[in-house]
Amino acid sequence: MKLGKLKLLLRLPFIVIFTFIIIFNAVIFSFTITGGPSDDTMVSISPESQLVGPGQSFTVEVYCDPSQPIRGYELEISFDSSLIKAVSVSEGDIFSEFNTFFNSGTIYNSAGKIVDMYGLILGPGNVSEPGTFVEISFTSKSKTGTSDLTLENVGVTNETQYISISQNDGSVQVDASSPEISDVIALPASQESSGFVNISATVTDNIEVESVHLNIYYPDDSFENLSITASKIGNTYFCNRTYNMAGEYSYYIWAKDGADNDVTSSTNTFFIGDTTPPEISNVLFSSSEPLDTDSDFGWVNITCDVTDNMEVDAVYLFISSQGGSYNSLLFTSGSGDSYYYNSSTLFSQPGNYSYYILAYDVANNMDVTSTFDFSMPPNWDINKDGVANVFDLVLVSNLLNEIGNTGWIREDVDNNGEIEVLDLSIVSLYYGESWWD
Numbered sequence: 001m002k003l004g005k006l007k008l009l010l011r012l013p014f015i016v017i018f019t020f021i022i023i024f025n026a027v028i029f030s031f032t033i034t035g036g037p038s039d040d041t042m043v044s045i046s047p048e049s050q051l052v053g054p055g056q057s058f059t060v061e062v063y064c065d066p067s068q069p070i071r072g073y074e075l076e077i078s079f080d081s082s083l084i085k086a087v088s089v090s091e092g093d094i095f096s097e098f099n100t101f102f103n104s105g106t107i108y109n110s111a112g113k114i115v116d117m118y119g120l121i122l123g124p125g126n127v128s129e130p131g132t133f134v135e136i137s138f139t140s141k142s143k144t145g146t147s148d149l150t151l152e153n154v155g156v157t158n159e160t161q162y163i164s165i166s167q168n169d170g171s172v173q174v175d176a177s178s179p180e181i182s183d184v185i186a187l188p189a190s191q192e193s194s195g196f197v198n199i200s201a202t203v204t205d206n207i208e209v210e211s212v213h214l215n216i217y218y219p220d221d222s223f224e225n226l227s228i229t230a231s232k233i234g235n236t237y238f239c240n241r242t243y244n245m246a247g248e249y250s251y252y253i254w255a256k257d258g259a260d261n262d263v264t265s266s267t268n269t270f271f272i273g274d275t276t277p278p279e280i281s282n283v284l285f286s287s288s289e290p291l292d293t294d295s296d297f298g299w300v301n302i303t304c305d306v307t308d309n310m311e312v313d314a315v316y317l318f319i320s321s322q323g324g325s326y327n328s329l330l331f332t333s334g335s336g337d338s339y340y341y342n343s344s345t346l347f348s349q350p351g352n353y354s355y356y357i358l359a360y361d362v363a364n365n366m367d368v369t370s371t372f373d374f375s376m377p378p379n380w381d382i383n384k385d386g387v388a389n390v391f392d393l394v395l396v397s398n399l400l401n402e403i404g405n406t407g408w409i410r411e412d413v414d415n416n417g418e419i420e421v422l423d424l425s426i427v428s429l430y431y432g433e434s435w436w437d
Contacts, residue, residue: 039067041156041163043075043133045149045170051207053259054142054176057087060149064094064156065130067164071095072120072157073133076105080147081112083174087137089114094131095121104134126158144176144206175259179205183236184253186270192309193244197270200238201253211256212237219247219272246273274363278308280315283357285374290410291384293376297407297415299344300376304369305337308361315339319346319355331357350378350435378435379413380427386436392427400424 046063062075079086089104098121105117117134121127149170156165184201191197203209214226228237243249249272253265282305292298306312315331329346331339347353353376357369377384382392399411399419407415413423 039164040166041065041067041070042166042168043073043151043154043156044168045151046132048168048170049173051173051175051258052140053261054140054174056140056260058138058140058172060136060138060170060172061092062133062136062151063130064133066128066156068158069126069128070156070158070163071126072118073155074116074118075133075154076113076115076117076152077136078114078148078150078152079112079138079172080145081109082141083143083145083147084138084140084172085109086114087139089117090135090137091119092132092134094127094129094133095119096131097127098125099123120157138172140172140174142176144174146171146173173207173259175207175257175261177206177257178261178263179203179209179255179257181253181255181263181265184265184268186251186268188270190271190273190275191243192275193246193272194242195272196240196242197272198238198240199251199270200236201265202235203237203253203255204235205255205257208258209235209255210258213254214239214251215254216249216251218249219245243272247271274310274361274365276309276361277365277367278306278312278359278361280357280359280367280369281305281307283369283372285372287374290407291377292407292410292415293348293350293379294407294415295344295348298348299342300347300374301340301342302355302357303334303338303340304331304357306339306359306367307337308359308365311362312337313360313362313364315357315359317341317355317357319353321349321353322351323354326354326356328358347376350376350381352376352436375436378430379410379415380430381435382410382413382427387434388427388430388432390431393424393431396423396427 042065044063046061050058052058064073086107086109091100091102100119101122102119103116105114107114114136119133149172151167151169154165154167155162157163182202186197186199188197199214203212212229214228216224226239228239231238248269250267250269252267254262256262284303286301288298302317306315317329317331318326319329320326329341331341334340352373354371354373356371358366360366380388380392382395396411396419402419404412404417406417408417411419411423413426
């Protein structure tokens with residue numbers, strides 16, 4: 001083998017490797033100049049997603065972030081025509097520094113498409129800064145759902161060719177459903193002045209509750225609107241606070257979701273004032289000694305204490321004799337919290353009596369006692385056992401001819417200060433008779 005051929009064979013591996021390096025660098029250089037996947041011009045829907053209510057106008061922009069200088073674009077967009085409709089297309093701001101040739105395209109709402117949108121710079125010039133190609137106005141319909149906003153047939157050019165792009169589509173969610181309010185309640189429904197009342201309600205939404213407010217009308221017709229959005233446990237929103245003004249309050253709950261759908265609850269009421277009844281205690285019964293139905297000598301006194309957190313208005317004594325209907329009598333106010341009723345004539349008729357006490361405060365709250373019983377035996381029943389018999393005569397005869405003050409002892413039946421045969425005669429007139437029913 002000749003020496004020249006040998007040298008060529010020895011150099012061949014080096015030639016191959018060198019050639020590969022040159023080709024590889026050329027590819028990399030070309031890829032960098034023309035733009036590869038990592039350097040695509042980005043075309044996207046902005047905002048990428050949004051929430052709207054029924055019948056609401058909103059806008060969508062087609063945004064471009066160039067990876068290299070550009071001077072023209074074309075695009076189409078599709079949408080769900082059952083949820084939204086396109087209204088207009090206007091030119092964006094990406095070529096705002098130049099004279100442009102712009103076509104707003106054609107809207108086909110029945111098909112849910114906008115086609116033939118394009119724009120370009122007239123004359124020399126290009127743009128490397130991001131901006132918007134177009135701004136599209138839509139109006140939502142009264143149906144709940146999500147419409148995709150899909151970019152189609154997008155093309156972006158520099159001075160000589162279409163360039164590589166990537167795209168991000170978007171969506172719009174139409175929420176035609178209002179929030180729901182339930183379980184509206186104020187606890188307690190009646191409360192003392194400066195006491196806490198907790199007003200709560202359950203508020204839900206198919207997507208998300210955005211705002212909840214408590215609206216209160218005061219007894220003087222003043223109004224307060226309170227946000228309770230942050231005061232919640234689960235789906236229950238609440239306001240726990242005190243109220244000082246006495247009277248009836250009315251309130252309702254208002255709620256709104258992120259699509260501006262709102263709802264108002266029915267109006268409810270609660271009451272602030274004195275709800276604590278008075279308290280009756282220390283009921284005592286006392287009478288003359290001896291017990292006597294003669295109004296000149298006998299008397300009965302019923303006393304009690306009545307207290308209230310605000311003020312006692314009136315205290316009444318209800319009395320029934322022999323199981324009959326009750327008669328009401330007004331107590332007299334004594335010292336401090338005491339009340340009394342004293343009479344020497346009301347109980348002059350023999351018999352069994354029942355009574356109870358009823359008290360009202362200035363807010364018309366009331367308290368009532370249980371029923372108490374007492375008896376008023378006639379003077380001729382000396383031992384008060386309910387019947388005139390020989391033992392009553394014996395008790396009188398035991399003290400016959402004794403003298404004392406008038407009304408001093410039951411054996412002095414006629415209360416003249418002397419126990420005599422006349423007293424025996426009075427007992428004898430009722431011998432065998434019972435007064436106890």
